[in-house]
Amino acid sequence: MPDSHLIVESLTKTYPGSTASSVDHVDFNLQKGEMLALLGPSGCGKTTILRMVAGLIAPSSGRILLEGRDIAQLPVYRRNMGMVFQSYALFPHMNVAENVAFGLEMRGVPKAERADRVVRALDLVKLSGYGERRITQLSGGQQQRCAIARSLVIEPDLLLLDEPLSNLDAKLREEMRDEIRDIQARTGVTSIFVTHDQDEALSMADRMAVMSAGRIEQIGTPREVFDRPATEFVAGFIGAGNFFSGTASDGQADIPGFGRLAFSEPVPAGTAVRLLVRPHRIVLGDQGPNHFSGVVEHLVYRGQLLTLTVRVGERTIVADLPTHAGKLPALGETVSLSIAPDDVTLIGEAAS
Numbered sequence: 063m064p065d066s067h068l069i070v071e072s073l074t075k076t077y078p079g080s081t082a083s084s085v086d087h088v089d090f091n092l093q094k095g096e097m098l099a100l101l102g103p104s105g106c107g108k109t110t111i112l113r114m115v116a117g118l119i120a121p122s123s124g125r126i127l128l129e130g131r132d133i134a135q136l137p138v139y140r141r142n143m144g145m146v147f148q149s150y151a152l153f154p155h156m157n158v159a160e161n162v163a164f165g166l167e168m169r170g171v172p173k174a175e176r177a178d179r180v181v182r183a184l185d186l187v188k189l190s191g192y193g194e195r196r197i198t199q200l201s202g203g204q205q206q207r208c209a210i211a212r213s214l215v216i217e218p219d220l221l222l223l224d225e226p227l228s229n230l231d232a233k234l235r236e237e238m239r240d241e242i243r244d245i246q247a248r249t250g251v252t253s254i255f256v257t258h259d260q261d262e263a264l265s266m267a268d269r270m271a272v273m274s275a276g277r278i279e280q281i282g283t284p285r286e287v288f289d290r291p292a293t294e295f296v297a298g299f300i301g302a303g304n305f306f307s308g309t310a311s312d313g314q315a316d317i318p319g320f321g322r323l324a325f326s327e328p329v330p331a332g333t334a335v336r337l338l339v340r341p342h343r344i345v346l347g348d349q350g351p352n353h354f355s356g357v358v359e360h361l362v363y364r365g366q367l368l369t370l371t372v373r374v375g376e377r378t379i380v381a382d383l384p385t386h387a388g389k390l391p392a393l394g395e396t397v398s399l400s401i402a403p404d405d406v407t408l409i410g411e412a413a414s
């Protein structure tokens with residue numbers, strides 16, 4: 063895409079001494095102002111990508127084009143990147159304002175302008191009036207905001223965040239998600255953040271790249287990735303799922319030990335298919351072509367949802383029901399469950 067702000071092409075990193083590549087021919091691009099999440103299990107290569115984009119480590123091969131210019135071999139100080147780390151990496155011997163001013167000082171910005179920009183950056187992260195405080199006098203969330211102010215004050219070409227919320231407690235994490243998203247939208251800074259938390263990626267990113275073993279399995283909007291996972295890995299990593307293997311015939315699949323499951327995507331008869339049904343798409347009652355009855359074997363109350371495990375034929379199905387939906391099933395009860403054909407997602411097919 064010619065108007066992409068950032069283009070990453072075939073980016074690869076093989077650390078010295080290892081045979082496998084930690085990042086293996088990764089491609090993606092970012093429009094100006096977009097926020098991309100790199101999501102995946104520990105060790106899949108997220109941080110390595112971020113560090114290569116930042117200039118902290120050199121790629122083994124591949125290109126990183128910022129506004130059309132290849133920066134892959136530029137040292138970190140010649141790139142204009144804002145970085146926020148899990149550990150915050152603030153200077154403890156400096157106060158808040160001095161920390162935020164640091165990057166401006168390094169860039170030789172005159173004192174009066176520096177002071178001005180620090181005030182604006184602190185205002186942006188809701189730390190006005192905290193300039194004179196010592197870092198040790200800030201809470202975890204305030205330290206994180208200070209780190210964000212420090213990275214934004216230089217007006218970076220990219221904001222790079224490595225697990226920015228990992229050190230915060232659950233409640234603060236949720237608040238900071240919204241806050242980071244809000245700051246990012248207000249500044250319009252193109253951003254990449256690394257996380258292993260699917261909720262964080264789903265709620266914060268414009269697009270997310272799901273990674274496994276050094277490769278991007280799928281990249282798309284949170285909704286595309288959640289509703290239309292491209293691979294079984296993505297389907298299993300994001301959200302819960304019921305997976306079915308069967309053989310297609312005329313708009314449905316025959317699932318051994320279970321029965322027939324109608325689905326909407328056209329597939330030639332005889333094709334071996336792998337299908338996904340999200341638990342929250344299953345409803346109580348007999349509706350449409352896909353309805354099944356079975357005995358409730360397990361129940362977990364989760365506040366807004368009740369998770370049922372129901373034995374149907376030789377297998378079990380997991381369904382999430384909203385708890386406000388009238389009378390809820392009990393353990394041992396026989397229930398009817400329905401699945402709309404549109405809610406059966408084809409995630410794999412092979413000629414058989």
Ligand code: ATP
Nearest residue numbers: 077080084102103104105106107108109110111258
């Ligand atoms: P985490 O979520 O645990 O931080 P990650 O997805 O960010 O994981 P990376 O830190 O990028 O993963 O690591 C990817 C792979 O590269 C891992 O197998 C890791 O062991 C390896 N690796 C990372 N840094 C080095 C290094 N300096 N030397 C050798 N191997 C490394």
